[in-house]
Amino acid sequence: MAEPIIIAVPKGRILDEALPLLARVGIEPEPAFADPDSRALRFATNRADIDLIRVRAFDVATFVAHGAAQFGIVGSDVLMEFDYSELYAPVDLGIGHCRLSVAEPAALAAKDDPRGWSHVRIATKYPHVTRSHFARRGVGAECVKLNGAMELAPVLGLAPRIVDLVSSGRTLKENGLVEVEVIAEVSSRLVVNRAAFKTRSAVVPLVDAFRRAVEAPAPAGA
Known part of the structure; x- marks a missing residue:
């Protein structure tokens, strides 16, 4: 058998x-x-x-x-x-169904324009996708690899932005973050x-x- x-x-x-x-x-x-x-x-x-x-x-x-x-x-x-x-x-x-998105603190997003980025520091468990996404726009991406608790990175100064999966957006909101760009629907x-x-x-x-x-x-x- x-x-x-x-x-x-x-x-x-x-x-x-x-x-x-x-x-x-x-x-x-x-x-x-x-x-x-x-x-x-x-x-x-x-x-x-x-x-x-x-x-x-x-x-x-x-x-x-x-x-x-x-x-x-x-x-x-x-x-x-x-x-x-x-x-x-x-x-x-x-x-x-969810989406892979870039998020940052709401206070930063209020004065930020992703179209003006030339270099970003991002915490994520998706370094390959993140670098590729920004490279297509001519933006350098410095990725800090994390496997979880991504939302803590901006709060504790590890990285000002994150790339992570977003479904309802509740976790982002409860940690003071907002989506500023969708990389891919998942x-x-x-x-x-x-x-x-x-x-x-x-x-x-x-x-x-x-x-x-x-x-x-x-x-x-x-």
Whole structure:
């Protein structure tokens, strides 16, 4: 019997939106997956040929690119940051909508004009995307790499601006920050390891199943 196909799913907000989609594809994780006390990272599903692993959102792309998992669900922000050639992203899943934005303190924004920037110091976990974005405008970007608590950077003088994901904008507002520029609209994608796509017969039918689940109308009451 062939080894199970492994689907890497992200911890956090996207996972809550991904689970109903997985169910529509016919994939339901074992009960331990929903146990908040479980420290397991790999889970069986109702299908003997499919397992799930639950990892950090930024690590989903790495697991799939290197073939440790054959599929993954990951935000387009992560794909832009890493740009792995080994990844194929055939389906926009239509979940995890947000935006990647530049933000700064409201007091600075009141007198600031992004069109006049020539050099910026920015705290972000997206240094590649950030530098590329500003380079296209001829602006030098000095990036301070952080993995979280981005909103503290301007408050504590680490960097006057941040680049981060924004959904409702509530976190920015509560920390005295405002958006001044949107770099990209973000949604979650189904990603596939390119080698697995070519060599494992079960991969293409599963891609098609995800595509149908996205295109089909949501069940009543969903």
